Every structure is written in C-alpha cells, then in structure tokens.
Amino acid sequence: MDTFLTILKILLVAVGALGVFLYGMKLMSDSLQKLAGSKMRTILAKMTDKPIRGILTGTIVTTAIQSSSATTVMVVSFVNAGLLSLAGAIAVIMGANIGTTVTAWIISLFGLGESSGALSFPLIAVAIVLPFMFMKKDKLKSIHEFVIGLAFLLIGLQFLQNAMPNLEEYPHFLETLGTLSNYGYLSILLFIVIGAALTCLVQASAAMMAITLVMCYKGWIGFDVAVALVMGQNIGTTITANLAAMVANAMAKKAARAHLVFNVLGVVITLVVFYPLMQLIAKMTIAFIGADPYALPNGDGYNPTAIPMALSIFHTFFNVVNTMILVWFIPQIIKIVNWMVKTPAEDDEIFKLKYIPSHFMSTSELDLESAQQEIQLFSRRVLKMYDYLPELNKVKSEDDFLDYLAKIKKYEELTDVMEIEIAKFLTHISETIGSKEGSKKISAMLRIIDNLESIGDSIYHISITKKAQREQRVEFGANNDGHLQKMFDCVRHALEIMDANLNKNYDDVEITSAYEAEDAINDYRNILRDVHVEALKSGDYTYEVGTLYSSIFALYEKIGDFVINISQSIVKSQESTPAPAVEA
Numbered sequence: 228m229d230t231f232l233t234i235l236k237i238l239l240v241a242v243g244a245l246g247v248f249l250y251g252m253k254l255m256s257d258s259l260q261k262l263a264g265s266k267m268r269t270i271l272a273k274m275t276d277k278p279i280r281g282i283l284t285g286t287i288v289t290t291a292i293q294s295s296s297a298t299t300v301m302v303v304s305f306v307n308a309g310l311l312s313l314a315g316a317i318a319v320i321m322g323a324n325i326g327t328t329v330t331a332w333i334i335s336l337f338g339l340g341e342s343s344g345a346l347s348f349p350l351i352a353v354a355i356v357l358p359f360m361f362m363k364k365d366k367l368k369s370i371h372e373f374v375i376g377l378a379f380l381l382i383g384l385q386f387l388q389n390a391m392p393n394l395e396e397y398p399h400f401l402e403t404l405g406t407l408s409n410y411g412y413l414s415i416l417l418f419i420v421i422g423a424a425l426t427c428l429v430q431a432s433a434a435m436m437a438i439t440l441v442m443c444y445k446g447w448i449g450f451d452v453a454v455a456l457v458m459g460q461n462i463g464t465t466i467t468a469n470l471a472a473m474v475a476n477a478m479a480k481k482a483a484r485a486h487l488v489f490n491v492l493g494v495v496i497t498l499v500v501f502y503p504l505m506q507l508i509a510k511m512t513i514a515f516i517g518a519d520p521y522a523l524p525n526g527d528g529y530n531p532t533a534i535p536m537a538l539s540i541f542h543t544f545f546n547v548v549n550t551m552i553l554v555w556f557i558p559q560i561i562k563i564v565n566w567m568v569k570t571p572a573e574d575d576e577i578f579k580l581k582y583i584p585s586h587f588m589s590t591s592e593l594d595l596e597s598a599q600q601e602i603q604l605f606s607r608r609v610l611k612m613y614d615y616l617p618e619l620n621k622v623k624s625e626d627d628f629l630d631y632l633a634k635i636k637k638y639e640e641l642t643d644v645m646e647i648e649i650a651k652f653l654t655h656i657s658e659t660i661g662s663k664e665g666s667k668k669i670s671a672m673l674r675i676i677d678n679l680e681s682i683g684d685s686i687y688h689i690s691i692t693k694k695a696q697r698e699q700r701v702e703f704g705a706n707n708d709g710h711l712q713k714m715f716d717c718v719r720h721a722l723e724i725m726d727a728n729l730n731k732n733y734d735d736v737e738i739t740s741a742y743e744a745e746d747a748i749n750d751y752r753n754i755l756r757d758v759h760v761e762a763l764k765s766g767d768y769t770y771e772v773g774t775l776y777s778s779i780f781a782l783y784e785k786i787g788d789f790v791i792n793i794s795q796s797i798v799k800s801q802e803s804t805p806a807p808a809v810e811a
Contacts (some may be wrong), residue, residue: 247383254376278318278554285322290329313564314557317485321550324461324490328543383437415455415501419494422459435460436542443534450520450534451505454541458497461490461545477568484564492560493549508544512537595668598653599733602672605645605679606726612638612686613722613786616715619693620708628697635690642683646676668733671800675729678789678796682722685786692778701772710755711776714783717748721790728794734801741794748787755780 410417426435439456442448448456465487497504512520518530520537553560615638618631650673657669696703703711721744728736756777763773 244383247379251376251379251383254372254379278314278557281315281318282322282325282550282554285319286325287322288319289323289326313481313485313561316482317489317557317560318554320482320486321489321554324546325543325550328539328546332539332543412498412501415451415498418452418455419459419462422456423463424459425456426460426463435463440535440538443538444531446531450509450537453534453538454505454508457538457542458494458545462487462494465490480568481564484567485560488560488563488567489549489553492553493545496549496552497545504544505541508537508541511540515540595656595665595672598649598656598669598672599729601645601649601652602675602679603726603729605642605649605676606729608638608641608645609679609682609686610722610726612642612683613719616686616689616693617712619690619697628694632690632694635687639683639687642680646680649676668800671733671796674796674799675793678792681789682786685782685789689779689782692775692782696775699771699775701775703772703776704768707776710758711779711783714748714751714755714780717744717751718783718786718790720744721748721787725790725793728797733797736794736797736801738794738798741791745787745791748784752780752784752787 439453443453509520516536518533520533522529615631615635622628653669653672724741724744759777
C-alpha cells in the first residue's frame, strides 16, 4: 500500500510539473507570436518555392515563435490560397523541424541541475520591473508574458527533476529497463515505438523531450535509449498533426502527411548508420563539455549533463542532416503524399470551412491569416453568385430559370452559414489576441463578413424580383433592360475592386478606385430614378411595372453601398481614426 501511494505521489507531482512546464511553453509561444505574428505572416507571404529559402524561413519563423504547429498552420493556409506550392510548404516544414530543436537547447543549458529552478526567481523579478519601463504597452505585455513563461518552464523542470526518485529505490524497474535495452536494434525500434506512442498520448513533443532529458539527467536511461525515444517523438508529433488534419481539407492532409513522411524517412536514414552516428555524437559531446554520454553512473568520468547535452546535439544533427539529404527528394515526397491523399473534386455550392480548422486549433494572432483567406473565399463565392443574375434574363425554358434561381438560393444560404462560422472563429480567437492591431483587424473582419452576407441577401432579392417579373410576364423594354445591364456592370466593377482589396494585405488597399466605383453607381442610380419618375408621369409603363423595375436598380445600388463599406472596413483596420461607413 505504501509503495502504491509513493508511486501515485510521484505520478501526481510529475503530471503537475508537466502542467507548469507546458503552461510556461504556451505563454512563451503566445507572447512571441504577438510580438512577431504579423511579421511572420509577411515573411511567409513573400516566400518563394526555392527550397533553401523555404528551409531558412521555416527555421527562423519557428525559432522566433517557438511553435512548429503555428508555422504549419500558416504554411497550410498559404498552400490552400495558392500563394505557396506544396513543394515550398515541405521546405518550410523541414525548416520548422530545425527550429523546434531550440527547446531542447533551452532545457539542456538552463533547465537542468540543482540550481536550475533558482533562475526562475530573477526572471520573475525582471517581469515585475517591466511595467515600469518606457515601452509600447502591447510590446511590453508580450515581453512580460514571455519572461513569466520562461520562469514557469524552468520551475516545471525543477519540479519534474525533484519528482524523479533515486535509482537505488527501484532496482526492479532499473533491471527491467536494462533488459529491454539489451536487444540491439530491436531495443532501439522498441523505444522508437514507445516514444511515438507516448508523444501521441501526451499530445506535446516538448513535454516528452523534457521528460526524456530529465530521465537522462537522473540516470534512468542511457544515451542510445534516449536517442530512440527522441526519434519516436519526432514521429509521434507528426501523428498528432495528422489526427488534427483528419477533419481538414485535402491540401492540409498532404502537408501533414509530408511532415510524417519526412520524419519517418529521417528515422530510417538514422537507423542505417545508428551506432557509428552515436559514436560521432559522443565525440562531439566530449569535445564540447569534456564528458562522455556513455559513461555509467557512479563510474569514472560520469557527468549527469553529458547525455542531455549529447541528446540536444543529436536532435539538431538529426533534423539538419536529414533536411540536407531529403531536400533533394521533395518531388518524390510530393508523389508519395499525392498517392496517400486523393484530392476530391471541389463542389463550390457545398459549405465547408476551407482555411479555418474545424477544431479551431488556436495559434493566437496567426489565426488571422486563416480567417482572412476564408473571407477571400467568401468574396469569390459572392461574385460567382452575382454572375448568375444575367442568366435569369438569358434562359428561355422554365426549368433552366428555376435551376439558376435554385443556385442563387443555395448560395444565399451558403453566405448565411459562412458569416456565422467565420464570426464564431473570430470571436474565439479574439479571446487570445493581445495586440491592438489584431483586435482592430478582427473588428474589421466582422464588419466585412456582415456586409458580404448582406450582398448575398440583396442578390437573392434581385432574383426574387426577377421571378415575380417572369411570373407576371412583365417586359421592361429594350431601353430599360439596357439600363439595368449597365447598372449590373457598374456594380460588377465595384465587386471586382472589393475582391481585389480583400486579396491584398490589409495595409495595401486601393480605396480611391473603390470610391470612384461607388460614385459611378450612385450617379447612375440617380439618373435611372429621375428617368423612372418621368416615365411614370408620362405613362410609359404602369405603376406595377415601375415598382419591379425601380426595385431592381435600387437593390443594385444597395449592393454598391455594402461593397464600399467592405473596402472602408479594410482601411479602418489600419487607421487610428475610423472611416465613415455608407448608410445602406
């Protein structure tokens, strides 16, 4: 009973320590994203398909924001938007793997040892002093959160070290571990599987790396076993991403599979030269700190920091060398993932979030990129819906007319759902957005989707009016049909400008053209309204006919108001003073 309570206590302390560690990691990651999020998006947006630049970009971005999952989310969104090819995405993911090795170095250099936890207190003191420094409030808050996060990370590691009991207290466990380690390559394969399984279970490769490094420091596991666990963790972390991608689109699945294929191939390559490579890493560690990772506890030359240091060297070596080898085989990796994931035919009239993950995996301010691209898709669908309107005039048969009417109705329902789902996502991420820039952009996006949905409603109302015209067998006459076609063209031009603005960075919007298009719509609406009043007075057509006719050009003008509101909302997200909205 006492043994059970002791083990339970160890497990509870270890779990609690891991919780503190992961909380610190999340604080660090979120704060760095707030500091550099928009810059990271700009860097990736300007990425080319050159592999070396892609690898460097992935390394820099992941090192800066300390989150490979955040980098992957950005990469997938750019691939889906057509801004980055799958080959370019694979290169960035390779670089992201290199960037993740920073975590192991932080732990090895600062997080292990008897006094490692003591460093957290000076860090907290620095965090307390930060509010009194002269700095922009948003930046100050992010730096404050980063320092606090690093302190919590070190405290969690110290608790984790203290939770690990001395080896002498558990001889049977040590004997079992030793037995499992005595089967050569079979033992290595076994611990690779264990590392992958545990990473899937914990759902955090950083936590597993911390556990592995602490076990090495305490002498629980040897160097070869630790390396096998790390290789398994590299596979396990990609399996987590693949599970998340199960509900995502085909391109997201391909990016996730590419990550898996890359890491599995890296493990296979390492296994081929495993023991010679371990000897090389051991020599590098001896040269670096003068200690051999193969030295036994209580033996000559034993240093508890040797294996953690050797493991950090291996982790970096593993990702850098495998990247250098596999970068030449990106076309073959693409063929493999294309075979693994078949791309289904897209049905534009079926609702699904294409860029926003349905599980709302949070990556703080970087989620704004996914939302922006989903809004771009929203705009394209509204344009496609708008282009169905002329078909209602061209078709002769009743069946064809009803078919186009049904398409417009389906798109109108689609715009309703898109507004709701994008708004939910924006509301969700607004809870973690810390910068004023991000908050303003969310507010602008909420106004944009509201106006896009209103455009969809107006298009549908025009189609219903045309339906009433057809049912009542009303003819407007060649002149009036020509006037409506010109009004359609004016609004179509405004929609094109709006769509182009939505597809740019929000700080690069052509607002002058948008205002000119809006003025052209309003001027032509005024002309049609005056002509309409005169036509009613002279009896050119009945009041019932005039009502249908004026309703259509009035609805076109209302679409113009919603369109200019969208471009104004984009501008407003970049200005300190709000731009006036057009009353619809």
